[in-house]
Amino acid sequence: xxxxxxxxxxxxxxxxxxxxxxxxxxxxxxxxxxxxxxxxxxxxxxxxxxxxxxxxxxxxxxxxxxxxxxxxxxxxxxxxxxxxxxxxxxxxxxxxxxxxxxxx
Numbered sequence: 853x854x855x856x857x858x859x860x861x862x863x864x865x866x867x868x869x870x871x872x873x874x875x876x877x878x879x880x881x882x883x884x885x886x887x888x889x890x891x892x893x894x895x896x897x898x899x900x901x902x903x904x905x906x907x908x909x910x911x912x913x914x915x916x917x918x919x920x921x922x923x924x925x926x927x928x929x930x931x932x933x934x935x936x937x938x939x940x941x942x943x944x945x946x947x948x949x950x951x952x953x954x955x956x
Contacts, residue, residue: 886922886925886926887922887926889922890919890922890923890926891919893915893916893918893919893922894916894919894920894923896915896919897912897913897915897916897917897919898912898916899912900912900915901913901916906953909949909953910949910950910953910954913946913949913950913953914946914950916942916946917942917943917946917947917950920939920940920942920943920946921939921943923935923939924936924939924940924943927939
């Protein structure tokens, strides 16, 4: 019995470059430590917030807000305005949540 395999697709490099230019896909070649710190703070903030302990949620929002501040800087530096605006809203919500947990 003969087994048929799918035909192999070849990648045309000039069309790939054109596709990336049209889609404005950015490749971040300079992954510096700030990106990793922002990622780790985001994970830590999500871990603290998902604990459902009301005594520590202000800390989770503070960690998540500091992560958002790092990503605001990275988005601004990369020229990625939509990501920067999304992170500005996230930091604003984090500040509101910290205020509500401490004073509310």
